[in-house]
Amino acid sequence: MAPDAPDQPAAPASPSLHPLDPAIRTIWSIKLGLLTLLALIGVLFYEVTHLFDDEGGWPPFVLTGIVLGLGVAISLVVPRLRYRYWRYDLRAEELYLERGIFNRVRTIVPLRRIQHLDVSQDLLEREFDLGKLIVHTAGARSSDVVLPGLRIEDAERLRDTLKHYILEDAV
Amino acid sequence: MADDATPLADEATPLADGHRLHPMTLVQRLLLSLPGLVLLLLPVLRAPNRDAWLSVAFAVTYAVVALPLIVLRYLRFRYRITPQELIIESGVLTRRQRNIPVERIQNVEIEQSLLPRLFGTAKVKIETAGSSGTEGVLEFVGLDEARRIRQILRTYQQHQAAASLPPPPSGEAHAAGKAPAAGEAAGAETDPGAGTELLSLPLRHVLLSGVFRFSLLYIALIFSGLQYLNVEPEEMVDWMTGPRLDAFVAAVGDSPYLAAAAGILLAALLSWLTGILVNLNKYHRFRLWLDAGKLHKRHGLLTVSEGTIPLRRVQALILRTNPLMERFGWFALQLQTMGLDVDQQGYQVAVPFAQKDDVLRIAGHIYPFSLPEAFRPVSRVTIRRTFVRYTLALLAVVGPLAYLWREALWGLVLLPALLYAAVLHYRYHGYAVQDGALFVRRGIIRRYLWIVPVHKFQVFYASASLFQRRLGVKSLLVDTAGAGSFAYPEIVDLPAGEADALLDDLYRRFLAHFAPPSAGPPPPPSPATQNNGSISI
CATH class of the missing domain: 2.30.29 (PH-domain like)
Incomplete structure (x- = not known):
């Protein structure tokens, strides 16, 4: 009952169950992306205010990079998984x-x-x-x-x- | 208002014109406002010579603002009862009129705390089906008046039910379904004494139940109270015991560990005693009786409260105990209800404390069942999972502590105890399906046995977390109306196959219960009258 789902998984599908509309993935991605952005603003603020503290610590903008990377990964992967199940x-x-x-x-x-x-x-x-x-x-x-x-x-x-x-x- | 053209118009409508509250309300409100005044004056009272003018200023403000307000509030408050509704007018600056339709009234509770009892007055609380809290409060009316109000409201409810029953207007599909409900809600109930008595708790049992109950809550309250009044616990001990304990105090003073132990012991003792007193105050002369499909209860020492639980509204029965109580065969019975008193979080105590046989006898009046001979256990995997969970909790406490204070690592000595607790948890957790109900028991210290009748099931869940999936187990929950958010009849860590089968089995039983009379789904398109439920965007 779901030919319109491109990445139809082998996993749960009992027959006759409907998947959601695939566009929901985009919406979830955008929402998670916005959350990432929000987190990023916080982290960036922290980085900039501590830019000239030289107490060892991490090189500048590594933290930002990590948050950005994680955020993008989550925004891309989680909606797909969520949709799949x-x-x-x-x-x-x-x-x-x-x-x-x-x-x-x-x-x-x-x-x-x-x-x-x-x-x-x-x-x-x-x-x-x-x-x-x-x-x-x-x-x-x-x-x-x-x-x-x-x-x-x-x-x-x-x-x-x-x-x-x-x-x-x-x- | 509209008592025209009703079948009741020519009969006596006793409270149809506006009534004031009992005059003694004035005195009571005045007395009740005094603690507030004392609180205001506390700084001045504690240091009398300073700032005497401040005290005067407070007193004057009080006399000018608070007193007239009490009188005005009294003068402006009116209530009246028509055959259709209870109308309460109130408000000094903003006038407010609240109309409570008679047929929506679920429960009329009469409450008498200490002060009203001295004055022979009572508080009437009106609870309705739709709202979560108490809809209307009459504070205070005479006790006889309170009973009369309850009686009148019930009579009107019955009249309405009777009026709506015989001629079912052709279009109204659910009038027939509604009328018996209203009739039941209005059930002819008179004052305490009518109906069959189910339980009358002797004083001995009330005290004993307090002995078995132990809560750290009271000790916190006591200490915060003392803090507020600025009384040192040591002073209090001194004052109570005089110099008799000096040697002991000195010994304790020498060793900080001893001091801590003594402190904890003292706190526990105080808390225990307070618990007994609080329990006595709450459940003194507890009486439970059944009348016309409703449970009625009446209890309390300083505050006497009367409550009503329509049997129809009971969603689940909960047998509670703890290891000590169970050792001596004592149990308590709670009823999970919905739409009644939210103060009790959907739980009503039906039996505070009784021997197993008595509790079962009373529970049988509410929902006929017999206790399962044996409960089916969950998967043994649950021991492991529980142990890991407890260990993580312990580490979360010990870890940060050990960082500051190395000796805290001794806390890890508790690990075997946690393992034992996990085993106990496994042993006590189980379920059974019989007598048209799901039985679930759980808990080590606070032991619960839920009895959920099949026809009260709401929504069915089977879930498996990442870890549960790896271990091949699942959790199963049948949701009911009014279930608590901390304790609910979830069956945790059933083998996955068994959980799925049980879910299907329970759902089949649920369907079967409703299948014969109403024959499956209601006829889908019956256009008229059924539109009220949905809200469009």
Whole structure:
């Protein structure tokens, strides 16, 4: 069900599970890149203010280089991995999710437990016509289960399908 | 407001016009504000001769601002009850009117702390389904008035439920599902005494339960209190014991280690005694009774509180104990509820302290089950993982300490104890599935046994961290409404295959529970009335 995923992994894919929209990788990369930039500003500030301290220490701008390198690597690799392990499926009775690079999680959200639904879209996601579906349940640790990286029209369609399952008193 | 054209309009609507609080409220608020005044005056009281004018200034400010405010607040506060809603008007500068629809009221709690009891008044707390906290507070009304308010609210709830039951308007698909709920919520409850009594805790047990409980929290409170009042602990000991302990004090003074040990011992003793007193204050004359599908409890020495737990709202039962209590067969029972009192973090104590058989008998009234004969253990790998975790925690403490003070390395002597703890953790951790519920037990010192009925399951998780994957184990969690964030019924380190199978099994049971009556998923497109749940962007 996923011919449009170029780097289809051998790893988790149970059949019939949907991957996210591939564009989500770009969004995640940009977000991580921005975080890197933020860290970089801090490090650069430190480097510049300590440029003329000569107490041994590291040669100038090595730290900046490390942070930059790590940041770029993470921004490139993590979104791909994250994308590779994200899978979801809407079934007759439940919404099924699989995700996680280091901590792999399988989640079953029974449709009858859904309390309400949100579709949200931030600035970046709007550029790519993506959105996320947020499923709220009464569960304490799962008051909001997030399904990111859906085409916005898919997210809205999912929401409209799911909202028929909302019961009056789901507790 | 609108008591026109309701079926109740011609009946007596006892509190339909605005009511003030009990006049004694004035006196109580005044008394309650005194500690604040003392706090203001504390610097002056401690050094009376200096800055006498400051004290006068404070007193004057107090008289000019605080006193009129108390009176005004009292005058401006009104409440009334119509068959539809409870209306509370309040506010001195900004007027506020709060309307609480009667059918949304979940719980009417009457609380009497020491001062109100002297004046024969009580505090009425109104909790609703939607909000997390207490929605409305009447502070204070007469005790009889409080009971009357509760009774009136319940009667109106019943009337509403009855009114909405017979003619189900054709379009409203869920009216039928809602009405019995409202009826239950309104259950005919009268004052304490009605219904079947489940537990009446004798004083002996209340004291004993305090003996078994030990919390370092109180000692921190005591010391910070003493700090604030600037009383040295030594002075206090002197004052209590006089010179009788001088020799002991001298001996202790000679050796810093002895001093530290004595300090810790004293702190522990004080904390223990305080714990017993706090426990006594909280659970004195604890009574629990069941009436019309609701649990009622009433307890307290200085503050008497009454609470109600609708059985329908109970999400899970939690049997708690610790090794010492368990040794003598003592247990406590908590109920995990939702939407009620958030002060209790979703946990309500149903039985503070009782023998196992009693706890099980009472728990059986809430959810019928029998304790599993045997629990299935998790993978032995968990011993290793727990030991590593404990060791890392120990190193995190010892490492930095040893950097400053080499002797701290002796802390590593604890390692075998940690290994033993890890083994204990493994031994006590386990699960069972029977009687339509998932049983999970865990904990070395604080021992929990969760009993989660299948039909209260919310969301199912199976997860495996990087390390868990390498060792071939998984964790499994069934989420419920109102579960705590520190203690929850997660089964950690099950063999991966077993975890997946268990997850599927539990989910199948969950589906099976709902399958027969409502026949699978609700009919998908029923356009009318079901739109309220979703929010679009």
